[in-house]
Amino acid sequence: MIAAQYPALQVVLALLAAPVCLILRRPRAAWAVATVITWISLAIALSLLGRVWETGVILYPMGDWAAPWGIEYQIDTVNAFMLVIVTLIGSVVMPFARASVEAEIEEERIYLFYCMYLLNLAGLLGIAITGDVFNLFVFLEISSLSSYVMISLGRDQRALTAAYRYLVMGTIGATFYIIGVGMMYMMTGTLNMADLATILPAVADSRTIQVALGFLTVGLGLKLALFPLHLWLPNAYTYAPSAVTVFLAATGTKVAVYAFIRIFFTVFGGVEVFNAGFIPEILAVLAALAMIGASVVAIYQTDVKRLLAYSSIAQIGYMVLGISMVTVTGLAGTIVHLFNHAIMKGGLFMAMGCILFKIGSVQLDQFEGLGKRMPVTMAAFVAGGFSLIGVPLTVGFVSKWYLVQAALEKGWWLAVAAILVSSLLAVIYIWRVVEVAYFRPPPKGSAEVSEAPLSMLVPLWILIGASYYFGIDATRTLDIAFVAAETLFGPPQ
Amino acid sequence: MEFLGLLNYWIIIVLMMTGFYIVIAHNNLVKKIVGLNIFQASVFVFYITMAKVKGGTAPILAEGIEVYSNPLPHVLILTAIVVGVATTALGLALVIRIRDAYGTIEDDEIEARENEL
Amino acid sequence: MVFMAATSFAVARLRNLFGVVMLTGIFSLMSAVLYVVLDAVDVAFTEAAVGAGIATVLMLGTLALTTSEERVSEAGKPVWALALVVATGLVLIYGTFDMPPFGDPYAPIHHHVAPRYLEKSGQEIGLPNVVTSVLASYRGYDTLGEVFVIFTAACGVLLIIGRPKRGRRRTLRMKVGEMRHGMRQNVILRVVSKLLIPFILVFALYVQWHGDFGPGGGFQAGIIFASGFILYALIFDVDTSRMVVPSGVTRLVLALGVMLYTGVGVAGLLRGGNFLNYSVLAEEQTAGQHLGILLIEFGVGLTVAAAMITIFYTFARQEH
Amino acid sequence: MTVELAIILAVAVPFAGAVLIPLAGATPNLRETVTLVCAAILLYLVSVIYPAVAAGGVPEVYLFEMLPGLSVFFLVEPLGMIFAGIASFLWIATSVYSIGYMRAHNEENQTRFYAYFAIALGATMGIAFAGNMLTLFIFYEVLTLSTFPLVAHAGTEDAKRAGRVYLGILLGTSIGLLLLAIIWTWTLTGTLDFTDGGILAGKADGLTVGILLALYTFGIGKAALMPFHRWLPAAMVAPTPVSALLHAVAVVKAGVFTVVKVVIYIFGIDFLFDIGVSEWLQYVAAATILIASLVAMTRDNLKARLAYSTISQLSYIILGAMLVTDLGIIGSGMHIAMHAFGKITLFFCAGAFMIAAHKTEISQMRGIGRAMPLTTLAFFIGSLSVIGLPPMGGLWSKWYLALGTLEAGKLGLLGVLMVSSLLNVAYLLPIPFRGFFSSPQENPPPESSHDHDSEHGHTHDHDRPKGIKEAPVACLIAIGVTSAGCLVLFFFPDPVYELMRMVVAP
Secondary structure (H helix, E strand, C coil): CHHHHHHHHHHHHHHHHHHHHHHHCCHHHHHHHHHHHHHHHHHHHHHHHHHHHHHCCEEEEHHHCCCCCCCEEEECHHHHHHHHHHHHHHHHHHHHHHHHHHHHCCHHHHHHHHHHHHHHHHHHHHHHHECEHHHHHHHHHHHHHHHHHHHHCCCCCHHHHHHHHHHHHHHHHHHHHHHHHHHHHHHHCCCEHHHHHHHHHHHCCCHHHHHHHHHHHHHHHHHHCCCCCCCCHHHHHHHCCHHHHHHHHHHHHHHHHHHHHHHHHHHCCCCCHHHHCCHHHHHHHHHHHHHHHHHHHHHCCCEHHHHHHHHHHHHHHHHHHHHHHCCHHHHHHHHHHHHHHHHHHHHHHHHHHHHHHHHCCCEHHHHCCHHHHCHHHHHHHHHHHHHHHCCCCCHHHHHHHHHHHHHHHHCCHHHHHHHHHHHHHHHHHHHHHHHHHHHCCCCCCCCCCCCCCHHHHHHHHHHHHHHHHHHHCCHHHHHHHHHHHHHHHCCCC | CHHHHHHHHHHHHHHHHHHHHHHHHCCEHHHHHHHHHHHHHHHHHHHHHHHCCCCCECCECCCCCCCECCHHHHHHHHHHHHHHHHHHHHHHHHHHHHHHHHCCCEHHHHHHHHHHC | CHHHHHHHHHHHHCCEHHHHHHHHHHHHHHHHHHHHHCCCHHHHHHHHHHHHHHHHHHHHHHHHHCCCECCCCCCCCCHHHHHHHHHHHHHHHHHHCCCCCCCCCCCHHHCCCHHHHHHHHHHHCCCCEHHHHHHHHHCHHHHHHHHHHHHHHHHHHHHHHCCCCCCCCCEHHHHHHHHHHHHHHCHHHHHHHHHHHHHHHHHHHHHHHHCCCCCCCHHHHHHHHHHHHHHHHHHCCHHHHHHHCCHHHHHHHHHHHHHHHHHHHHHHHHCCCCCCCCHHHCCCHHHHHHHHHHHHHHHHHHHHHHHHHHHHHHHHCCEC | CCHHHHHHHHHHHHHHHHHHHHHCCCCHHHHHHHHHHHHHHHHHHHHHHHHHHHCCCCCEEEEEEEECCEEEEEECCHHHHHHHHHHHHHHHHHHHHHHHHHHHHCCCCHHHHHHHHHHHHHHHHHHHHECEHHHHHHHHHHHHHHHHHHHCCCCCHHHHHHHHHHHHHHHHHHHHHHHHHHHHHHHHHCCCECCCCCCCCCCCCHHHHHHHHHHHHHHCHHHCCCCCCCHHHHHHHCCHHHHHHHHHHHHHHHHHHHHHHHHHHHHCHHHHHHHCCCHHHHHHHHHHHHHHHHHHHHCCEHHHHHHHHHHHHHHHHHHHHHHCCHHHHHHHHHHHHHHHHHHHHHHHHHHHHHHHHCCCEHHHCCCHHHHCHHHHHHHHHHHHHHHCCCCCCHHHHHHHHHHHHHHHCCHHHHHHHHHHHHHHHHHHCHHHHHHHHCCHHHCCCCCHHHHHHHHHCCCCCCCCHHHCCCCCHHHHHHHHHHHHHHHHHHHCCHHHHHHHHHHHCC
């Protein structure tokens, strides 16, 4: 009985928990509430994925008002998978967050921080689960506003300007999105995705819809940090508190990528904009530029968190490249990379969190001898770095495999080259860190071995372990990704 | 005829772009927020404009009235307005903190100061 | 509308930020008028209260804390920005060519989803104000999201600038205090406002409960209610007004408001409907809808009022 | 014990060793016992597998499905059997040698050294037994990464720079070219299994096959085909046992082994021969043979000379594979074995010269044979084998390679082989000759590197060779075993030959 209500509970539980945190006003209590809620959400997400897998699309009309009059949740394999990604990262971050947040945020603000965290989680879940383009905007704003706030809590004063710039760019993006939605609504009279998908083909030739598509692309492009709309990202990731960086890097942009896929393939699926227009080519070129350009920039960073942030931009390039191929394989590659990148980048940023916790800085020159001083953390970093490079047995290898395969099937040789060159660049930027950490002696007077607390190391290794587990046996994730990709190409449901 | 029918939209577009210009071209952080406000407000006008039906009235049901304007955009914009003010509040709060930390709210001066860090 | 365009250009040109903010307020008021012309009375109401009221107050507060003059940048106006804006504008204008003309009753938006609201909401919800029906019931979930947005903003403001370090407190209060000196002298102002504030609050309550029938509802009510307090704080004293409503209480109300809304949704869920299904709340569908809408509107009102007051207080307590 | 279990254990044991070694790191004796025990078990396991393969069986072990439709599994065919046999046998020899060498040299981080060494061996076994290209690629990369800490072992600026070159070229070629080739093959054929007769026949046109072949051959950077050979001399900064086992046997042979395997089981000899796209690669290999030999002559540093010699010898194997004739392939496979024994002997000796006499430059080694007669004799034996003179095993492989060129009708290539053998003579034999017949007084007067040496240990009075003693016993044992191996393989090359014959004529 209650299982039928899971779609609503998926989002509502986190929403409901946020004011509870506000009332509790005690850091530990707020943390406990947030932890329990994220874990329950994960359980719900998994069970939803299981149900979708067995029985197909789940529809959940809010307030029992049938779509398109009411707002309806539509859960297919794609967003069920997204829900799992978001809640999975959310639940792993929680145990990690306790010590990390206490070290980085003033005590009397911590309960509010968890309140924000839950809202952010709910916002992301709301984006992923909804079948209504305007509802998507509302939840996009919940998640965006809370992420601006969380980013601004970084210790460095640059966190403030990073948050401000993100706010301005994010709001521009949201407004562009809203303009696009308005134009679509104008031509179709509906906001429901499935409904839009059936009506749009009839009016697809109108200039209004073309412009709408352009605005949606730019708006979401800003949110997912598509090159050259990525300018907000490096500072935001660099100066945000560790736990926030982990969570946002692993989920925030991923959900935006999901929204992008959703708009293009479900809403505009019947229109086949991709097969006619020049949009795929433009996207592919931007993606390739991101993959190469951001990787090159990453090589020259001296702040390791920032280095990883640029690497994220490059990885988003991979995802967009997969989208731009408009083939099942490409899209499956993107979807599986959403998951894979979430766990490996989450793990890497967690390693940064551990180092920040102990050393107080993630400047490269602070890494000297860290291989000896924090062996467990650094081993995790190296292991995660392998995944970023795409060494076999890691998830990074799996995604790369399918993206290259998709590019080969399509005959896009330059895309193949871009993927491979980008992984080689990853070798360089990862190796710079490894060399400093392992082949330079620790600075004099530093403590022998001082590791981060277990509550941080265990989540770290869970993510790193997952990035190997799903790299060694990728059949499950890939099955899901392929079914998801086929769903997106299938007739609109 | 069609030309006149679109004139409204064009003015709105001019409004939007003015707001957009203020956001991206101005250095002052508060003014950027003002720009965002104008940008968003013009989008709201755009929605409300499309909801209008000639000869219609406000969508409050009453006897004897046949033609109403479309209520859905109104609802959407109610939501959007609140979202807008929420963003404004947050943005301004950040501006205050930035002013505390950097002593200025001009973007280029802040950037100069950041480069020194 | 042309006036609005003129105003926005003026905003772009003007360097004095106080002026800019005032113009923005005027801009909002004008758009509110425009909304009335375009039959969107509810929106007009909100825009007037939010755009011309709260947003302006917040901006003035920020300016008081930062600076009121925009520095003239020595570098020439960025050409790229202008080019980008013009290009975007042209793209948009290109997009308008296939739009249905203004007010066209045959436009698709008036024929797909909307008619049902106009035709059936009378029976299904039982409220004359279709906007309220759609807002609170058909798309009640959006509104829930919206309430959470404002909740997020309030918590966010608290988190970003809340609780300044004790001790060194040369706050906006002083600014307000200076104003207050001016204002206190003005007996008329004080007497009028003292008379006015109760009316504002009563009006807010009226808007709250009347939203089902005429224009109005939780948002507008909440904002007006908050305005009453803000006015009180401006004219008398922030601290005095804090005594009337301590911050702990506002926070509690803030949380309770959103929880009330969500709770109503969950109640629907527990009684066998889907989330936010009010029909199952009572024996009869319309009665249930009525009850549900009443409750959630109350929740919205609580949250919005508490959020606005929280945000204002937090701004007001800042140091200079 | 079943063969299947033995296969799994053969890969697992070294990895288990890598886990145990750090645990035993506190007590060197225990640590080295662990290494030796692992090596012994490994050899035993391989000996369990051998009869099954020699009897014509192809034991297979399925592990798990990694990507949908693409599994990781082991499959032992004769070529892999040869490679596994050599690697496992030489690991014992090298372990014994390392104990003497590392202790005499007072190396730091010995635990790390032994642990990564074990991982590298495990990866080598994985490559040898890989049942498809994916499995092979996984272990190929593991091998690259696990040998990096060994190359950069010293941690000096030089070592780090060498490590960068090493990793850059090996990862660069494998990710940039090899992986692409693998995925492309997968896209074309839908399988990556090593199959008799290849999997590409009929699936791709001539041009595609040509590009693929180039991608594979150059992508397998471990084969050190020019222009991707730079990593091998760079890797010589590693401790000598690493150079000996890994950079004369495991790593480089993994490279050429993969090339041969790809030619036989991915492309298929007949298919490739018919299409004839491998011809230009024969010339690339021939050029590599000659150029590397010439470069070797100019190197005074013994290890560097040996490294270039290795590059040259590896290209023999590639050349044999690219001939795509039965005899050429047989020659390739045998050369993997023969060269392994010869070259490891040479490296062992080079290491012995270094730890016992602190001599790294050839010009300093006049008369060294009087002080270190056994080592110098072994060096002589190894040299003969590498050159391909009787009574050493190296003769056979060169013989079949030469036959292969004749079979393919490429007299020019035969000429290359001959010239190269002469060059081998010219750069290898002078070393033992001078060692025995020149007197130390003819050594050039003290030079910079000489001074440098003397700083290391004043206890050794190495101006007079009489002060030099033979290398540690452990080293000598290892040297004796491998040089004896060179001889034995001359008289009993049959097992290797038979296995290779099974490869080309299943």
